[in-house]
Amino acid sequence: MESMMDQTVGHESKVENTQPVTFQTPVKPITAETWPVEDVMALFDLPFNDLLFKAQVLHRENFPNGDVELATLLSIKTGGCEEDCGYCPQAARYDTGVEAKKMMDVREVLNAAKAARESGATRFCMGAAWRSPKDRDMEKVETMVREVKAMGLETCATLGMLKEEQAQRLKDAGLDYYNHNLDTAPEFYNNVISTRDYQDRLDTLGHVRTAGLKVCCGGIVGMGETRRQRAGLIAQLANLNPYPESVPVNHLVQVEGTPLHGLDPLDPLEFVRTIAVARITMPKARVRLSAGRRQMGEAVQAMCFLAGANSIFYGDKLLTTDNPEAEDDRVLLEKLGLKTRGVVEKKAGSCS
Numbered sequence: 001m002e003s004m005m006d007q008t009v010g011h012e013s014k015v016e017n018t019q020p021v022t023f024q025t026p027v028k029p030i031t032a033e034t035w036p037v038e039d040v041m042a043l044f045d046l047p048f049n050d051l052l053f054k055a056q057v058l059h060r061e062n063f064p065n066g067d068v069e070l071a072t073l074l075s076i077k078t079g080g081c082e083e084d085c086g087y088c089p090q091a092a093r094y095d096t097g098v099e100a101k102k103m104m105d106v107r108e109v110l111n112a113a114k115a116a117r118e119s120g121a122t123r124f125c126m127g128a129a130w131r132s133p134k135d136r137d138m139e140k141v142e143t144m145v146r147e148v149k150a151m152g153l154e155t156c157a158t159l160g161m162l163k164e165e166q167a168q169r170l171k172d173a174g175l176d177y178y179n180h181n182l183d184t185a186p187e188f189y190n191n192v193i194s195t196r197d198y199q200d201r202l203d204t205l206g207h208v209r210t211a212g213l214k215v216c217c218g219g220i221v222g223m224g225e226t227r228r229q230r231a232g233l234i235a236q237l238a239n240l241n242p243y244p245e246s247v248p249v250n251h252l253v254q255v256e257g258t259p260l261h262g263l264d265p266l267d268p269l270e271f272v273r274t275i276a277v278a279r280i281t282m283p284k285a286r287v288r289l290s291a292g293r294r295q296m297g298e299a300v301q302a303m304c305f306l307a308g309a310n311s312i313f314y315g316d317k318l319l320t321t322d323n324p325e326a327e328d329d330r331v332l333l334e335k336l337g338l339k340t341r342g343v344v345e346k347k348a349g350s351c352s
């Protein structure tokens with residue numbers, strides 16, 4: 001993930017070997033309230049090609065290597081969650097066929113971390129389907145973090161809401177990154193989740209920053225929200241000061257048994273627009289194509305890369321040799337001539 005040292009973007013932007021490009025919509029320095037929702041909406045409303053061009057210019061300026069980071073998701077504590085996130089098959093209250101499992105043993109996690117390292121990973125992320133970690137969970141997670149760190153791997157976690165002291169304990173144990181998503185715009189949030197408030201999420205992100213951890217934070221689109229509400233989500237993310245180092249943009253995967261199953265699917269071009277707007281408003285963040293990528297097909301994914309996505313979730317059996325999904329990804333990246341970053345996250349859990 002990229003440094004947050006220089007977040008100032010001028011009104012002009014240069015692409016290598018081209019003339020300077022003047023933006024009609026100002027790109028502002030990143031400070032608190034830098035991106036009012038109106039300004040984000042103005043980006044969404046641009047003609048598609050203008051939006052993608054603008055996003056691609058900023059993308060090249062901030063990521064001259066043009067590489068794509070690979071991230072892999074693996075759960076260490078699956079299912080049985082007490083929360084009611086309307087998209088999530090791991091919520092205990094929804095009949096989705098996901099079985100609640102106990103947290104993995106430290107030894108199992110360390111074996112997975114070792115295998116990840118041997119396969120070239122430099123970062124290993126651990127997560128769990130919890131509202132928030134309990135004290136007894138914390139001790140176990142801290143041990144995992146400490147031991148994984150001792151292997152020479154970067155560490156990442158997604159464990160639900162954190163208190164200030166929990167974030168500090170994770171930092172002290174050697175955690176580098178914490179994932180916690182805002183999910184959607186504040187005004188749409190209650191349509192999706194009732195068991196925790198938007199402010200709870202912002203508080204956790206604050207604790208994570210205060211502890212000195214790097215932030216991975218994004219959301220989900222296609223949950224029935226309006227364009228303005230998508231703009232509201234992006235504005236919230238972009239106005240975090242500093243904005244997240246990593247911004248996962250998920251396309252809702254509708255799971256039978258969850259309340260959000262059966263919605264009309266989002267227009268794929270609107271998803272591409274969301275990626276482009278995330279790139280423009282958070283120019284130095286790794287914008288990650290996350291859930292829903294499989295359903296998009298190659299052409300939409302290619303447009304997302306053009307729009308500035310530069311991280312993908314990679315098959316969760318990455319460390320096995322016969323992973324057809326990972327193979328599809330390799331083929332697609334090769335077709336597009338995209339390099340991969342020498343970092344593979346072995347990410348555990350998807351709790352936001």
Ligand code: SF4
Nearest residue numbers: 081085088129351352
């Ligand atoms: S997203 Fe996380 S907190 Fe929400 S129900 Fe799923 S596992 Fe629980």
